[in-house]
Amino acid sequence: MNFVALKMLIGDRAKYIGIIVGITFASLLITQQLAIFTGIMTRTFGAITDLGQPDVWVMDPKVQFIDDVKPLQDTELYRVRGVEGVDWAVPLYKGLLKARLSNGNFQTCNVFGLDDATLIGGPPEMVEGRVEDLRRADSVIVDEYAAVGKLAGPPREPGGKPEPLRVGATIELNDHRAIVVGICRVQRTFQSQPVVYTTYSRATTFAPRERKLLSFVLVGAKAGVEPEELCARIQAATGLAAQTREGFKWTTAMYFLKYTGIPINFGIAVLLGFLVGTAIAGQTFYNFTLDNLKQFGALKAMGAGNATLLRMILLQALLVGMIGYGLGVGVAATFGILSRNSELAFRLPWQILAVTATAVTVICMLSALISIRKVITLEPAIVFKG
Amino acid sequence: MIQHTETAVVCRGVKKVYGEGASSVQALRGVDLEVRSGELLMLVGPSGCGKTTLISVIAGILDPTGGECIVFGENLAAMPQSRRTAFRGKSIGFVFQAYNLLPALSAAENVAVPLLILGQRRAQALQRAQAALEKVGMGDRSHSRPSQLSGGQQQRVAIARALVHDPRLVVCDEPTSALDADTGQRVMSLLREVAIAPGRALVIVTHDSRTFHFADRIARMDDGHIESITDNAAEPASARHAP
Ligand SMILES: Nc1ncnc2c1ncn2[C@@H]1O[C@H](COP(=O)(O)OP(=O)(O)OP(=O)(O)O)[C@@H](O)[C@H]1O
Ligand SMILES: [Mg+2]
Numbered sequence: 001m002n003f004v005a006l007k008m009l010i011g012d013r014a015k016y017i018g019i020i021v022g023i024t025f026a027s028l029l030i031t032q033q034l035a036i037f038t039g040i041m042t043r044t045f046g047a048i049t050d051l052g053q054p055d056v057w058v059m060d061p062k063v064q065f066i067d068d069v070k071p072l073q074d075t076e077l078y079r080v081r082g083v084e085g086v087d088w089a090v091p092l093y094k095g096l097l098k099a100r101l102s103n104g105n106f107q108t109c110n111v112f113g114l115d116d117a118t119l120i121g122g123p124p125e126m127v128e129g130r131v132e133d134l135r136r137a138d139s140v141i142v143d144e145y146a147a148v149g150k151l152a153g154p155p156r157e158p159g160g161k162p163e164p165l166r167v168g169a170t171i172e173l174n175d176h177r178a179i180v181v182g183i184c185r186v187q188r189t190f191q192s193q194p195v196v197y198t199t200y201s202r203a204t205t206f207a208p209r210e211r212k213l214l215s216f217v218l219v220g221a222k223a224g225v226e227p228e229e230l231c232a233r234i235q236a237a238t239g240l241a242a243q244t245r246e247g248f249k250w251t252t253a254m255y256f257l258k259y260t261g262i263p264i265n266f267g268i269a270v271l272l273g274f275l276v277g278t279a280i281a282g283q284t285f286y287n288f289t290l291d292n293l294k295q296f297g298a299l300k301a302m303g304a305g306n307a308t309l310l311r312m313i314l315l316q317a318l319l320v321g322m323i324g325y326g327l328g329v330g331v332a333a334t335f336g337i338l339s340r341n342s343e344l345a346f347r348l349p350w351q352i353l354a355v356t357a358t359a360v361t362v363i364c365m366l367s368a369l370i371s372i373r374k375v376i377t378l379e380p381a382i383v384f385k386g
Numbered sequence: 387m388i389q390h391t392e393t394a395v396v397c398r399g400v401k402k403v404y405g406e407g408a409s410s411v412q413a414l415r416g417v418d419l420e421v422r423s424g425e426l427l428m429l430v431g432p433s434g435c436g437k438t439t440l441i442s443v444i445a446g447i448l449d450p451t452g453g454e455c456i457v458f459g460e461n462l463a464a465m466p467q468s469r470r471t472a473f474r475g476k477s478i479g480f481v482f483q484a485y486n487l488l489p490a491l492s493a494a495e496n497v498a499v500p501l502l503i504l505g506q507r508r509a510q511a512l513q514r515a516q517a518a519l520e521k522v523g524m525g526d527r528s529h530s531r532p533s534q535l536s537g538g539q540q541q542r543v544a545i546a547r548a549l550v551h552d553p554r555l556v557v558c559d560e561p562t563s564a565l566d567a568d569t570g571q572r573v574m575s576l577l578r579e580v581a582i583a584p585g586r587a588l589v590i591v592t593h594d595s596r597t598f599h600f601a602d603r604i605a606r607m608d609d610g611h612i613e614s615i616t617d618n619a620a621e622p623a624s625a626r627h628a629p
Contacts, residue, residue, distance in 0.1 A: 001502050004491065011490020298486040301447050303475015303503045305468055380447040383482055384438045384559045 001304065005312035006319060008292060015291070016320070018284040019367070023324025024331070026277020026363055027356050030270050031332035034352045037266040039345025044256045045249040046187035047094075047110070047195075050124045054218035055227040057248045058089070058234055061241040065255035066248065067191070069094055071212035076240060080217045083237045085225040090115035093203040094215040099194070100172040102153045109146070109194045111173065113203025121218055122184075123197055128167050129182025134199055140173070141182040146194030173206045190256070192343065274359055281324070282367040285317065289371035293378060300380040309375050313368050321364035329356060394458060394555055394587035395421035395444055401452030402439050402610075413439040415610035416453065423554075426578060426588040428598060431607035437591040438559055440607070444589060445478050445557045446470050458554060475503050479548030481558035481577075485540040487532040493519060493543045494528035500551040518546040521580050538569035542576065549581055556581050558590040562597060574600045 010016055042049075047066050048057070058080050060070035080089045093113030098106045114121045114134065122131040127144050134141060142151055142165060151171065152162035165171070169180045173196065186195050198206070204213045219242070221230045227244040234242040243251060257263050289296070296309060336346040402414040413436045421427050421444075429437045442448035443455050446462035454461055458477065462470050479500070487496045497515035502508065519525050522542040532540050541561060548556050561577065562570030574590075574597040581588050590601070598604055599618065606613045 001499075003508065004488065004495070004499060004502060007490045007495070008488060011488075294484075294486060295488055298480070298482065299499070299503070300471070301445070301474065301480055302500050303471055303473075303478075305471045308503065381442045383447070383480070383486060384442055 001299075001308055001312055002315055005315045008295065008312075009288070009316040009319065012288055012291065015284050015288040019281050019288070019320045020324045020327070022277050022280030022282075022284060023320055023360055023363060024327040025280065026273045027325045027328025027360050028331050029273025029277070029328075030359050031329050031348070031352060031356045032335060033266050033269040033273065034355060035332060035336060035346050035348045036344065037262070038349065038352060039347040040190065040262060041253050041256065042347055043188055043190045043192075043345050045252040046189040047112075048245060048249050048252065050186050051092075051121050051218065051245075052124060053120050053220065054245065055221040056219040056230050056234065056242050056244055058217035058219055058238070058240050058242045059215075061239070063241060065252040066094075068255075069215045071210065072214040072217070072240065073212055074214050076238060077214060077217050079238045080219060080234060080240070083230075083234050085222050085230045085233055087220040087222040087225075088118070088120075089217050089219045090118055090120045091200050091214050092121050092216040092218050093200050093207070093213055095203070095207055095213075096193070097174045097196075097206055099151065099196070100175075101151065107150050107194060109151075109173070109196045110189070110191070111196045111198065111203055111206065113198055113200040115218075116199045116201050119199070123186055123195075125185040127183040127185050131182070131197075133181035134197065136179075136181055138177055138179045138202070139181040139198065140171070140178040141184050141197040142171075142180055143186045143195040144183050145186075145188065145192070146196075147180075147183050150194050174208065176206045178206070188343070188345070274363070277359075278363045278366055281320070281363055282370065285320070285367040286370050286374075288316075289313070289374055293374070294383065296375050297378055297380055297383045300378060301383045306376050310372055313372050313375060317364040317368035321360050325357060325360045328360075329353060392423040392585070393420050394423045395419070395589070396456045397440075397444065397453065398455075399453035400440070400443055400450045400455055402436070402443060402448070403451045412610055414443070414450065417607075417610070417612055419605060419612055419615075421555075421587045421589055423585050423587050424582065425602040426582060426590065426600065428601035428604045429589060429591045429607060430593070430595075430598065430604055431613070433593075435607045436610045437607055441557045441559060441589055441591055445480065445555070446474050475500065476551070477554045479551070479553040479556040481541070481544050481548045481556065481561045483560040483564055485532070485537075485544045485564075487540055487543060487547075489532050492529050492531060493524060493535070493546075496532070496543055497547045497550050500547060504551060515546070515550055518550040519543065521549070522546045522576060536569075537565050538573055541565065541573050545573070545577060545580065554586055556586065556588045558588070560591055560593065562592065562594055567594075567596065570594055570597060 045066060060072055063070050077089060077091050080086060095111055096108050097111045099109045100106055112121060119131050119134060123141060133139055147165040151165045155162055165180060167180055167182060171178050207213055221227055231242040231244060333348060336348050339346055397417050397419040400414050400417040404411040404413055417440055431437055443450045449463050494512055494515045497518050498511035501511035501514060516528055519528050522545050524539060524542050527535060562573050565573060578600045601618055603618060604616045
């Protein structure tokens with residue numbers, strides 16, 4: 001009877017398409033919103049992802065996320081270095097500094113000051129120049145998006161494209177001259193400010209005079225030492241907070257989840273997709289069943305049991321569910337691919353596909369359920385009614 | 387001549403009340419009726435007298451509120467739901483006034499449905515369906531959809547569907563009333579020709595007095611009762627088969 005069920009459904013072209021549209025809509029909206037949500041959440045800890053080398057981040061206990069810098073005494077670096085199991089520990093300056101552009105405008109930049117000796121914490125990928133070039137006087141490295149975007153100069157001729165910032169150009173950081181020696185590629189971050197790398201000592205001269213300038217201490221664990229274990233030891237020895245790289249990413253993401261409206265907004269969009277999809281698909285599926293009630297009654301009279309009819313309806317639901325899911329996810333993925341080079345945050349890990357699949361399954365089950373109820377309680381005697 | 391000895395259906399004091407209280411309707415008020423194997427019994431009577439209700443009870447798709455109906459020795463009303471459904475699938479063929487063919491299926495696929503319900507494989511079911519279609523003169527239209535067929539042709543397909551699994555009882559509710567008179571005559575004649583078989587009983591509800599002569603016996607109903615039963619075999623054959 002399976003092919004009878006499928007033919008019945010496909011034969012009713014308008015409803016068949018209607019149900020699929022409902023499910024496609026739901027699966028598209030859910031996938032797309034979750035992917036953007038995940039993309040944004042990934043951006044919140046983009047800076048931590050970019051810093052691949054340290055196993056452990058040491059910071060003030062009150063720090064809530066990566067951009068929430070609460071400077072430490074310079075001497076804390078030496079205390080961390082003294083902790084058992086620490087292979088190396090280097091300072092990191094992270095701060096927002098104003099850059100003055102050649103057109104006179106100001107642009108806030110996310111400045112990283114790397115340990116002068118090791119340059120640990122540098123950009124994950126260079127597009128032009130080398131990280132070692134930071135050892136030259138007044139040098140900085142800027143990220144490629146900023147170079148063609150927020151830090152780009154005015155167009156050469158009116159109406160033209162902005163003039164990208166190139167290696168060798170000069171910018172002004174907090175009234176200090178800086179020379180661009182390299183262009184790097186970084187993860188886009190939440191605020192999408194230009195990222196500027198320089199050395200720790202130079203960063204502290206760029207930064208406004210303050211008593212404390214050490215933002216984080218980056219730590220490498222000795223071979224065989226578990227990062228979690230090391231965190232506990234550093235915390236015990238120094239009274240500072242220490243988190244593994246993954247842990248700090250999580251802390252950062254959780255902060256944004258908790259203190260911003262982001263999850264609620266996306267949650268609402270996802271829920272809306274789910275509800276509207278259920279409404280369209282469920283309603284149309286139910287109408288389809290009602291339209292075919294006489295046929296189901298005839299099948300029942302001719303000896304099709306409830307189990308058979310149940311299987312038929314579930315199969316019908318499965319078919320539209322799979323097609324709708326495939327279309328929705330497919331369109332969402334295409335959207336993701338097309339927006340790859342834009343500012344849009346879009347990330348589609350398999351977990352999202354699983355969530356969407358679950359949602360679509362629930363939609364189909366709900367849709368099928370009311371139809372199944374109707375068919376199970378159907379009196380076969382209706383077939384003889386004119 | 388077919389022997390009318392064995393009894394297919396025995397109804398004793400069958401009552402059916404629809405609804406409850408003041409608005410209840412007494413559709414059957416104690417029907418006694420026997421249908422013999424191998425015969426074509428017509429159930430006739432005025433509108434609302436309970437014909438549809440009676441064949442619904444006989445076919446096991448409606449429970450009587452009183453009395454009993456024994457079909458091939460089985461009391462359908464006493465059977466559990468699932469067994470009764472299975473019994474219908476195996477032993478009863480249905481022909482409906484509105485044909486009730488599945489519009490999305492071809493003629494052959496429609497005819498195959500009872501076999502599919504019985505769990506036969508699709509290829510084999512379609513093969514038998516084709517043979518059944520040929521019997522009703524629709525062998526060349528097996529790929530047509532119901533919407534591409536005339537009413538008479540659709541009813542032929544429905545007859546093939548009612549017979550394809552070789553049921554012992556065939557029930558038809560007004561099989562010709564949606565058709566014009568000539569087509570109705572031809573469909574009824576076809577039913578007589580292909581559906582009658584040894585060991586099979588045929589119960590046809592009809593309004594159309596011009597088809598009465600196709601019956602072996604005619605049960606006349608009125609107001610929930612069987613009024614009278616006439617045996618056509620008692621009449622001369624020439625009178626029976628003249629249109
Ligand atoms: N489901 C139902 N609920 C309530 N009353 C019903 C129902 N079905 C039939 N009846 C009533 O029972 C009586 C017998 O109905 P039934 O359909 O058996 O008559 P019928 O002889 O087949 O009539 P017709 O020739 O018009 O088809 C009628 O009065 C009808 O109104
Ligand atoms: Mg009737």
